[in-house]
Every structure is written in structure tokens, then in C-alpha cells.
Amino acid sequence: MTNAPDINIQEILQNPAVQEATNNINKGMIARTNYDPPKCSVFSNKYTYLKPDHSCRFSIDREAEKQLPNIIKNPLQIITGIESPEKDFKTEYEKKRRIGIVFSGGPAPGGHNVIAGIYDAAKQANSETKVYGFLLGPDGIIENEIIELTGNLVNKYRNTGGFSMIKTGRTKIDTSEKMNLSRETCKALGLDALVVIGGDDSNTNAAFLAQEMYDDGVQVIGVPKTIDGDIQVKDDEGRVLCAMSFGFHTAARAFANAVSNLCTDSSSDVKYWHICKVMGRVASHLALEVALQTHANITLIGEDLADYVDEKRIEKAKNDNTVDYTAYGITLRHLSRVICDCIVRRAAAGKNYGVAVIPEGVLEFINEIQLFIIKLNTIIAEYNTTHDKTFHMEFPKLTDKLEYLRKLAQRSREDRSFTIWNTRDDDLFNDIPDFFQKGLLMERDSHGNFPFSQVETEKVIMEMVKDYLAFLREKGEYKIGIKRTYYNKTLQKAELDPDFFGPVLFKNYTQGDILLVKPSIISLKTLNQTLIKEGALKEGEPIPPAIEKIYKKSVPDFKTQTHFYGYDGRGSDPTKFDCIYTYNLGLTVFSLIANGATGQMAAVRNLEQDFLQWEPAGIPIAPLMHLEERKGKLSLVLEKSIVNTNSISFQIVKALREKWLAANPGEDNYRKPGPIIFSRENEESRPITLTLNALADKF
Structure with a gap:
């Protein structure tokens, strides 16, 4: 063994080529940070003013009117350009300001560009304006933790993902103490304006902050x-006033690229079903967009499952002159059967592989699960109030809890007035995997709510799918189709007559290019018996190796790989769409500030149209708020938007489900969205769901 020459690592590290190769900043990132997003046409003017649009009307919640009196009558404000305003207007617009910005909640691609838009517009109006960033989310406001944002700092993060510039947090300013501390911080800093960048809860916070600090200016x-x-x-x-929150397009594209790669892998290795859970705890928008981007074989949309109606149960109830309310909403059992049917049909076409997309919150749309939660909450609470010991102390093991529920079901048979837990509830509950039963029976939080976030959605569904597939395999209904050409070649090579053995082995030998082994043949033993019965084999003779090979090829081995897409997508660098959208949101924010607005949410209308038609606006937040149960009590909140199953985008996905399932011998219909390539000229310009839904007026 020869001695290696001495290496001067310090000299190597000083080499320009090495430094370039190992630098944190690469050429792609330089191109990103140097990119100058186009501005909406209105911002080509030196000044902007607000034009109220009183034709937009909202159903005002009485409680919102009561709690937010100073901002409840805010109108929709359209941003309008002006070159030569009056002197007083110019003086107010260009005055020196102090603006605070906070990120609230999970990161979303494009947040840095919102800051960049605010910073650029504020500095253009008055170079002495100070822009501050509150650190680590709303805690930064409460604890007065800030940094002043400079041009160098803002430039470093332009067009990049994450909220790394000032970080984020999930604290809510939802108590009088937190509100008072926030007011003190804003007063101490002499803030003219506070910008809250966040989701529905954060914008709800923004409305209450606007109300509380209204008199403070x-x-x-x-x-x-x-x-x-x-x-x-x-x-x-x-x-439509706000078609989509920012970050959605980027996350959907990031997820779609990863799912598309799995479609490629699945159709290459042909042995796995990839089960892809994507973020979306309450709404299935991401799953819908990923379906349109990738054409995955199966995509569940929670809102669609909620609309399911069991016509057979309705008909039965009608014949019995009763009403079966359980016929409305899909059950876990039926959902697992639907998925199994898709898997079995693809296997019969010779495709024992595929890709399924499941939204994170799909279980929340299953009526049965919601009923279980309500009923179990009631059972547990009632037990705790009538016994010295708590339910979980009295029944520490799952088997103990199940036995108690079984006795309640028995009671329902003996006492018709007892309806909280009946035999159907007990049967359905026992269909659920053990770990999910345990989860549904876990201790509630301090407000008595079920901790849904702790449920492994995909695991719950796929455990039931695997169990039913095993049952179908035993019945001989789950088999892999064999190509006729492969069968003929295999038998001819073994000098056996395909036409002699074909009718013995296959139920469809006289038709089709894909052959299915008879349902009665479910093991080597039953294969042997069938061959003997049909005169293709004598007692004591071994099964011909070629026949055994064909049989084994038909036996499915259901293998899955599970994936969760969430944090990777929300941390992705933004698409060009999100870069442009968020930068213009930032410009919109300053326009609202410069014109004295408060309690408004920055928005850009017409996102589904060509960029030249984009229209910046300020949407009043208070009129959007309604009472909703949160943590066991009614609270004013901004309502979340779920997938509209009547929308064109969903109806198209629904119409193409069979095609994308591709349960036939032909090619799969996978679509390759490709990675997010910032510099590519033909980069997708907006979410497909927006493009499709914009067609609504044309049909």
C-alpha cells in the first residue's frame, strides 16, 4: 500500500473553484434574488388611492357587528392609480411612517416577497420610513422582539421560500393580557401600522387588533x-374577491412533482402502491390540485365523501316506511371497499401497483367518524359525571373500553329509548383498526375535544384496505391479470399446449388480452385439484412448473409505501406565480396603509386571468367573520373555504377518475408537472384549479 501524498486542505479551501462549488449561494439562487417581479398596472403610478366598492355586500354576523364596531362597516377598497394628487394627499401619502410586520402560523412560499413589496413601496414613498420585523411570530409583538429591516436584509431573501428572515410562530393574541401587551409594544415603537401575514386565525387576530388599536391610530x-x-x-x-391564498401554488407544485416521481417509480418497479398523504386538514384543495397536476390513479376528496348517499339504505328504509339518516355520508368500511375495488380492477388488468392521493383531513369528512367522536365524547363525559373514577382510570385497557361499549350496545337492544350507542355503532367501530379505536378512545384535551391532529389518516384507511384485500384474495376475487402473450410463450417454451390448459386455468380464456385465473383457484392445493378435476393432471403427478409459474404470477402481494407531503412543500422556493402574487400583495398592503385603511385584508382579484387584468384591493375582514365552535365555545372566526364539489375543477376530476384509474391493459395516464424551475419561460402561470374554475361563465 502506497502512502498518499500530503494534502494542504487549507490551500484547497482557498481555491476559487472550490469556494464557488461549496458556497451557500449558487447561480440559481442569485438569479432568484435578482428577479424583479412585474407590478400590477395600477402600481406604475407614483401614487394610489382607494376607491370604495359599495356594490359588494356581505351577510353581517350580529356578534361581529357587536365586537368589531369600528371596522364592521368597512367597504371593499379598490386600489386606483393617480399621478398628480392634491398637495394634502401627497403630504399624507409620503409622510414618514413606522411599520411593523409579523408572520403568523406555518410558513408559506412567497412570504418574503410580501415584505419586499411593503419595504419597496414604503421606501419609495419616504426613504426615512422604518420597517420592522417582529421575531418568531406574534410572540415578537407580545414581547417586543424586533429587528429593523434593511435593504441588504430584504434583498437577501427576495423570491425565496420560508419565513427565515424574521421567523414565525403560532401564538394567538386571544386574551386581554396578550392584547394589552401588544398595544404597549405598538405604542412603545410608535407604530403607524401593523401587518399580519397569516391564515384564517391570523387574519381573525388582525381584525381584533384593528378594533382594539383603532383609537390608538x-x-x-x-x-x-x-x-x-x-x-x-x-x-x-x-x-370572487380572493381566489387563493399565497403559497398554495408552490406547495401544490412541489407535492405534485414528488407524487409524479412516484407515479414513474410505481410504473417502473410495478410492485408498490404509493399512498401519498398531502396537507390539508380541513379542506382538500391541495389534493384536488395534485390530482390535476399528476393524474394519480386514485385521489380522495374529503368534501366529495361528505356528499355520499347510500341509495340502497335509503331504498330499504323507504320499503320499511322509515328514514335512515345513516345513509347520508360515507362510512370507513365503504370507503375501504371503494379503494379496494380500484386496486382489484387494476390488478385484474395486470397492474398491481399505483398511486393514491389522500388529503390529511379526509377522516373529518366521514360522517361515521364525526358521529363516533360526538357519541364517545358524550359517553366519556357522562361516565365521568356519574362515577367517582374517570372513564380512562376505570377502563385503562382498550379491551376494557370495548367491553363497556359492547354492554351499551346490548342495552340498546333491550331498551329502545337508549340510542347513544347501538349495535350498528358497535359493529362499525369493531371494523376500525385497533390503533384507531384506541385513538378515538384516548383522553380528550382540556376543552373535551378529540385531538384529530394525532391521527395517522393514511394508516387508518390502508389497514382496513389491507384486511379487505386479504379477504378478497381468499375468495379468489383479487388476482393479477396475465398477458395472453406471456402465457402462450411460457407454456410453449415448456412444450405444453396453451389452448388445452387455458380453459382449465382462466375464467376468460376465450376473450381479451389479459387472462384471469379462476376464482376457485386460490392456492397450489386448489390448483392441483382443478387440474385433476379437469383431466389435465393425474393423481400423484406434480403440477407442471410452467403452470405453477403462471399461477404464482397471478397471486397478488399488496405492498405499500406511505409518504407525507407537507413541510417540504411549504418550505419550497416559490413559483414565479407566487413570487409575482406576493410582491403585489406587499405593494397592496402599503397602498392600504398610505390611504389610512385598517381592518382590511390585502388581496389581488382576477388571479385566474392574464396578469394585465389583476386588480389589487383591500377586503374588509370583519364582515367575513361568523360565529363558529372552537375549543368548545362559540368564537368569531374567518370561515375556512372548502372544495366546492359543484366547481368545474372538481367536476372535471370526477369525470376523469375512470380514465386516470387506468384499470385496463393500456398505458397509464400519468402527467408530469416537472420541478419548479424559476427561469423557465413556459413555467405554469397559475394553479390549474383557478384556470378551470375561471371557465364557469362560459358553460
């Missing part, structure tokens, strides 16, 4: 941020 502006896409605003006439 501190303007509060919200910005719609959430990769879930569940901030969508329409007026009472159905006019």
Missing part, C-alpha cells in the same frame, strides 16, 4: 397566507 392590515388554499373570499353575489 395604529392601522392593522392582514395578508392571506396558507398553503391549504382555504382562504377564498366571495361576496353575497358570489363574486
